[in-house]
Amino acid sequence: MSPAVEIQGLQKRYGTVEAVKQVSLSIQPGEIFGLLGPNGAGKTTTIRCLCTLTKPDAGILKVNGVSVLERPRLARQYLGYIAQEVALDKVLTGRELLQLQAALYHIPAKVAKARIDQMLALLDIAAYGDQKTGTYSGGLRKRLDLAAGLLHQPDVLVLDEPTVGLDIESRAAIWQFLRQLKAAGTTVLITSHYLEEIDALADRVAIIDRGEVIATGTPSDLKDKVGGDRITLRIREFTSGDEAESARQLLEPLDFVQEVIVNPAQGNSLNLVVDPQSDALLNVQQALKQSGLPVFGISQARPSLDDVYLAATGRTLIDAELAAVGSRDLKAERKQQMKGVS
Numbered sequence: 235m236s237p238a239v240e241i242q243g244l245q246k247r248y249g250t251v252e253a254v255k256q257v258s259l260s261i262q263p264g265e266i267f268g269l270l271g272p273n274g275a276g277k278t279t280t281i282r283c284l285c286t287l288t289k290p291d292a293g294i295l296k297v298n299g300v301s302v303l304e305r306p307r308l309a310r311q312y313l314g315y316i317a318q319e320v321a322l323d324k325v326l327t328g329r330e331l332l333q334l335q336a337a338l339y340h341i342p343a344k345v346a347k348a349r350i351d352q353m354l355a356l357l358d359i360a361a362y363g364d365q366k367t368g369t370y371s372g373g374l375r376k377r378l379d380l381a382a383g384l385l386h387q388p389d390v391l392v393l394d395e396p397t398v399g400l401d402i403e404s405r406a407a408i409w410q411f412l413r414q415l416k417a418a419g420t421t422v423l424i425t426s427h428y429l430e431e432i433d434a435l436a437d438r439v440a441i442i443d444r445g446e447v448i449a450t451g452t453p454s455d456l457k458d459k460v461g462g463d464r465i466t467l468r469i470r471e472f473t474s475g476d477e478a479e480s481a482r483q484l485l486e487p488l489d490f491v492q493e494v495i496v497n498p499a500q501g502n503s504l505n506l507v508v509d510p511q512s513d514a515l516l517n518v519q520q521a522l523k524q525s526g527l528p529v530f531g532i533s534q535a536r537p538s539l540d541d542v543y544l545a546a547t548g549r550t551l552i553d554a555e556l557a558a559v560g561s562r563d564l565k566a567e568r569k570q571q572m573k574g575v576s
């Protein structure tokens with residue numbers, strides 16, 4: 235069976251910006267596949283190329299074995315795309331908007347009516363179907379986007395940051411819905427810069443940074459590979475640099491400690507990477523006690539996907555996000571995207 239989605243050697247630049255340098259990935263039918271990376275990493279560009287909305291400079295893109303570049307119409311039948319922000323026509327009701335979408339996909343009127351009712355019920359928005367979309371909350375709008383994207387019953391649903399700006403309840407409802415879709419056999423490709431979203435949903439993940447895939451695997455395999463548990467230690471609420479440094483010198487030689495980093499951005503807390511043994515926490519506390527150093531707070535955790543990102547790039551996802559802010563002209567990008575295929 236051919237993969238549901240295959241991307242090989244994708245490249246795309248905008249002027250001097252290399253939005254996608256080298257992206258290759260293969261997604262099996264029925265998988266939820268997460269594309270994780272900070273803002274500006276190239277996630278949107280990758281999926282816009284896949285969904286025939288942006289023309290790549292190089293690369294092979296296939297859906298159900300069909301070349302997206304050679305047979306875009308057929309590929310679009312297989313794909314449902316939920317953009318980050320959708321400009322809904324606010325004077326139409328939800329139902330009218332879905333009717334319009336059905337017509338765009340040439341779904342016969344009778345079939346369309348039944349499907350629209352089914353989608354409204356499935357997404358739990360039947361009660362709002364006859365209200366103007368201008369009155370919808372963010373969560374409702376996103377559910378309507380999902381209904382619209384699924385109306386033609388695509389094999390592969392592609393979602394760009396589907397829960398940005400949503401409250402926790404709406405986010406949970408969307409996660410549950412995506413799991414139901416997977417159970418029904420739909421392949422889901424989701425981009426996100428929320429670690430916990432990808433961790434909770436994705437069967438496999440590709441971490442993307444500056445237009446390149448830097449790691450691929452199941453979330454647990456990736457976390458296992460970076461190895462070690464993480465201990466976060468605060469000597470005092472605000473520890474002096476000197477005291478943190480002496481704690482570092484005390485802890486680093488311990489045989490179960492792999493690495494100790496002092497984090498000045500967080501009150502000189504110490505981040506330790508330790509062998510995943512159950513008594514590491516206890517041993518650290520004992521060593522501090524013997525040296526007369528207090529403990530304000532201490533916790534141990536398994537590595538997160540952020541640790542995977544940190545190990546591969548030398549910076550955390552949050553730092554990368556902050557670096558991306560301000561270096562982009564989002565207005566100009568949106569304008570260009572509105573113009574259509576770029």
Ligand SMILES: Nc1ncnc2c1ncn2[C@@H]1O[C@H](COP(=O)(O)OP(=O)(O)OP(=O)(O)O)[C@@H](O)[C@H]1O
Pocket residue numbers: 248251252253254271272273274275276277278279280395561562563566567568570571576
């Ligand atoms: N239409 C455009 N014109 C010029 N530059 C663009 C355009 N679209 C994207 N870029 C640039 O390409 C790079 C990748 O952007 P892209 O939107 O693909 O990233 P992303 O990971 O999806 O981030 P976000 O989630 O914020 O959209 C960024 O540096 C961005 O500024």
